[in-house]
Amino acid sequence: MAMAEQSRVEPTARKSTGAALLKGAAVLGVAAVISKVIGTMQKIPLQNMAGDAVFGIYNAVYPLYILILFLATAGFPLAVSKFVAEHAAEGRDHEARRVLRVSSVVLTATGLIFFLLLFLGADWLAWLMGTAQTGMAIRSVSFALLIVPVMSALRGYYQGYQDMVPTAVSQVVEQTVRVFTMFALLLLFVQLGRGPDWVAAGATFGSVTGALAGLLVMLSYDRRERGACTPSRSLQREMRTSVSKNRNESSWSLAGRLLRYALPICLGTIALPVLTLVDSFTVPRLLAAYGLDEHRALYHFGLYHHGQPLVALVSMIASSMSAALVPAIAEAKIKGDWDSLRNRAAMALRFTWLIGAAASVGLACLAKPMNIMFFDTAEGSSAMSILAYTALFSTLNIVAGSVLQGVGAVIAPALYLLAAAAAKTAANAALVPRWGIDGAAAAAVAAYALAGALALAHALRATGVTPAVGRTIKPLLCIGLMAIGVLAVTQGLPALLDALLVTVPPRGVATVVSLAGVALGAIVYALALIRFGVVTSAELEQIPALRGKPLVLLRRWRLLR
Incomplete structure (x- = not known):
């Protein structure tokens, strides 16, 4: 009876079997992809509806919010999941709850501190960016810092029990509500005739309502779990005995241990937001030296970000690959199977090169029609074409960084990204006053190339993989043939439509050209x-999808040797 009751005390998905772990990882992975797609692709209708000035303000403020959010949560979700998992493995669920309570108190305090920093320092931060119009949006998004930290603690708690469903559901709900709020307030403020600062503030406020929705989802799971807890008297006595035996660690001591474990994680996670944030604090101000006033600078900053959603989608492919790569390489290292480790690392890096290089060249060739298709303008197409090459280097950095994490070099990828951030700052200062947003795009390519090259060199050394330089000729030839085909579409299809006297609006032509070029x-x-x-x-x-008939057809057509 006591055991039956105890099973009711535990969270629903405390399953330690390998199948449960894989299922949980799959659920969380699907939710992460859905959330990233929603978060990335919402930028396109945002620009279409609000214009590039609002788009520029949004893209200046949002990276700042992400960095402050990472600082406010300070790596606590992973720390909470680790500590909870340890207590859960020993059957000490009361201690796991205490980890949740202590972490929630600490994160509420840090969230409040960083909320005050953003809310009260909004005008000062806007001045540092060189764009006073961002102040209202900074204040708007700051309220999310009162909500997200506690939600992060709850997510870490359930992940510690290998229950990924609450986190997955809350992520999707959070992003959905965020986007809905963004467009509802956007439409309202546009209809009321508000300026870009108000419209951008409405867009960023979606992070607040989204966070609130995500927190409510997590609290509903928590309430459901606690409502199911009806332990027997013997179990209550057993819990009190266990508490008295393990309660010698004070809450202050537990908070200190959480912080000591979380801070190194925090330092590793802020590297990418720092690199992204460099543009917010340098490009709008440097565009003044290019000869633009504040409004035009924000407008051009919006144009500069036209290429980001497409590059982000390519990076998502690399992220999905890296999710499976880290445990596979770590497993090979633990077993001492260096041949498997080298083979897995070599294959991952090779396919990254094949995918990233082709994606970069394809996006560069299709920059103008895609710009018109998604954003209804050809402005900024040259910057978008240059920025496309960050797809190669960012994917290379992600996968090489995952290889390094798999072999235990956890801090190195973050250090390389911080080096890239320093390079981006210097390159922006040198190039933006001369070439405007084209210079910012070139600086981005250089920065990501530096991070990717450092991570790749380290990964090759750590795994003993020898780069096959001679094997790059054929892939380059394949990319060249692809580029010829894409350029034939971009140049020939509009002329063909004109010759056929087919009347299609410019955006429609661009859509047809883009889709045909990609295909x-x-x-x-x-x-x-x-x-x-x-x-x-x-x-x-x-x-699996290619086994059987597809491979038979490829061999029959003599395409496959």
């Missing part, structure tokens, strides 16, 4: 990789 480019590149033997039959057989 033809992907087909040409895939066939070229197969025909030239860059991708082998054995590698394709590892992909």
Whole structure:
């Protein structure tokens, strides 16, 4: 009876089997992808509805919020999940709850401190950015810091029990409500005739309502769990005995241990937001030296970010690959299976190069039609074309960084990103006053190339993988053929539509060209990789969707050796 009651005390998904762990990781992974897609693609209708001045304010403020949020939570979600998992493994659920309570108090305090920093220092931060119009948006988003830290503690608690469903559901709900609020307030303020500062503040306020919705989801799961807790008297007595035996650690001591574990994690996670934030504090101010006033600077800063959603989608592919890569390499290292470690690392880095390089060249070739298709303007297409090459280096950095994490070099990727942030600051100062947002895009490529090169060199050394420089010729040839096919579409399809006297509005033409270019480019590149033997039959057989008839057809058409 006591055991039956005890099972009711535990969270629903305390499952330690390998299948449960994989299921939990899959649930969280799907939720993360959905959240990232929603968060990335909402930028396109935001620009379409609000214009590039508002888009510029939003993209200046949001990276600042993300950095402050990372500082406010200070790596606590991972720390909470670790401590809770340890207590759960020993059956001390009361101590796991105490970890949640102490972390919630600490995070509420840090959230309040950083809320005051953003709210009261909004005008000063806007002055540092060189854009006074960002002040209202900074104040608007600051209220999320009163909510998100506690939600993060709850997520860490459930993840400690390997219950990923509450986190996954809250992530999707948070992003959905955030986007809904953003567009509702955007429409309201546009209809009321408010200026860009008000409209941008409405857009950033979506982070507040989204966070509140996510917190309510987590609290509903927590309330449901506690409502199911009806331990028997013997179990209550057992819990009191366990508490008295393990309560010698004070809450202050527990808070100190949480902080000591969380702070190194925090230092590692802020590197990427710092790199992103460099643009917010340098580009608008440097555009003044390029000859633009504040309004035009924000407008051009919005144009500069046209390429970011597309690059982010490419990076998401690398992130999904890296999610499986870290445990696979860590497992090989623990077993001492260096051959498997080298093979896994080499294959991951090779496919990153094949995907990232092709994506960069394809986005660069299609920059103008995609700019018109998504943002209804050709302005900023040159910056978008240059920025496309960050897709290669950012994916390379993500995957090489995952390889390093798998072999235990956890801090190195963060240090390389911080070095890239310093390089981005210097390159912005040198290039933006001369070339405007094209200079900022070139600086971004240089910064990500530095981070990617450092991470790649370290990963090759750590795994013993020897780069096959001679094997880059055929992939480059395949990319060249792809580029020829894409350029043939961009140049020939509009002329063909004119010759056929087909009347299509410019945005419609750009949409047709973009979609046709992506489709033809992907087909040409895939066939070229197969025909030239860059991708082998054995590698394709590892992909379940290609086994059977697709491979038979490729061999029949003599495309596969």
